[in-house]
Amino acid sequence: MSASGKRPAWVRPLMAWYARTARDLPWRRTRDPYAIWVAEIMLQQTQVETVKPYYTRFIERFGSVEVLARARLDTVLKLWEGLGYYARARHLHAAARHLCRHHAGRLPDTIEALRSLPGVGRYTAGAIASIAFGRDEPVLDGNVMRVLCRLYAIEQDPKSADCQERLWALAAAALPPGCAGTFNQAMMDLGARTCLPRRPLCPDCPVRRHCRALAESRVDQLPVRRAARPLPRHIIAVGIVWKDGRVLIDRRRPEGMLGGLWEFPGGKKRPDETLQEAVAREVYEEVRIRVEVGRKRITVDHAYSHFRIRLYAYDCRYVSGRVRPCGCTATRWVRPDRLGTYAFPGANQRIIESILTEPGPRDT
Numbered sequence: 001m002s003a004s005g006k007r008p009a010w011v012r013p014l015m016a017w018y019a020r021t022a023r024d025l026p027w028r029r030t031r032d033p034y035a036i037w038v039a040e041i042m043l044q045q046t047q048v049e050t051v052k053p054y055y056t057r058f059i060e061r062f063g064s065v066e067v068l069a070r071a072r073l074d075t076v077l078k079l080w081e082g083l084g085y086y087a088r089a090r091h092l093h094a095a096a097r098h099l100c101r102h103h104a105g106r107l108p109d110t111i112e113a114l115r116s117l118p119g120v121g122r123y124t125a126g127a128i129a130s131i132a133f134g135r136d137e138p139v140l141d142g143n144v145m146r147v148l149c150r151l152y153a154i155e156q157d158p159k160s161a162d163c164q165e166r167l168w169a170l171a172a173a174a175l176p177p178g179c180a181g182t183f184n185q186a187m188m189d190l191g192a193r194t195c196l197p198r199r200p201l202c203p204d205c206p207v208r209r210h211c212r213a214l215a216e217s218r219v220d221q222l223p224v225r226r227a228a229r230p231l232p233r234h235i236i237a238v239g240i241v242w243k244d245g246r247v248l249i250d251r252r253r254p255e256g257m258l259g260g261l262w263e264f265p266g267g268k269k270r271p272d273e274t275l276q277e278a279v280a281r282e283v284y285e286e287v288r289i290r291v292e293v294g295r296k297r298i299t300v301d302h303a304y305s306h307f308r309i310r311l312y313a314y315d316c317r318y319v320s321g322r323v324r325p326c327g328c329t330a331t332r333w334v335r336p337d338r339l340g341t342y343a344f345p346g347a348n349q350r351i352i353e354s355i356l357t358e359p360g361p362r363d364t
Contacts, residue, residue, distance in 0.1 A: 014207050015186060018189060041088050107132070126139040127184060141188065146158075232307045237266050239283045266283070290319040296312060300347050
């Protein structure tokens, strides 16, 4: 609440606006804590429209904590393929197994217990607790931060520790008792639909009369933005190793942002080697076989959140050695028409399309 002990005046018009205009989203049609948990994990750093089809398919395939816990991780990752940030899928799967072992397959309803689950931080715990269990808990995501920074004309970097605590306190003070879930979703909707990062729709905003940034003509300057750093770019060389009409794939180690996914063996090119040398070295280091590097099949440019890659894929002929997973956790010789049954990172999809369109070299 404010210093006077009253809730801010902008809360009432916000709630009235949300009652009239709330988005019809599939996870808002249920009170099932499991379904809400899945949605909130998927919505981390991912837009609503992107999440919708993935959420629907996921809930249809894994309809409960128990079903998810029984599934193989490979199956979960395949269904997640293309959504990105694959650690989220691994965390969901690990948390489901934990819940079945220790909580009879039920999500806990307190912030502390929710935050003990893999992949659940302060925001996600608040969202689940308030929306699924009716707890009076605030949330603070990018949309909510932007709304609050403009409402209160906050000139601090919203990602700084001091500003984060201030924003959490403001969000908590505004909560209407017993309606936290609705209020939190209203704040998310306001940031996603009206209080946009650029060119906000201020004339349509239900709380415009209470917005200090608008009154001071500083909406475009708030929140304070950090200077963007140029993204590093890495050169990646991979080998499409052919033997008896099959190609070799391996599974990445479980840690890291692409952990558990399948890929073609390869890695970063060193400054003192050619792309072909990099392919031969990386294949040997990863799976302990010698290959003859042939023609370049395809070049793929791909952007991740914190870096970019340029990936060069070369057809290779198996020469000698016994495949052993040294820089990975598993290997498979796979027919090209079966590659689609494995979960691959996005950058590999164009390689797979190329393989299906044009077969590789014959064995000699």
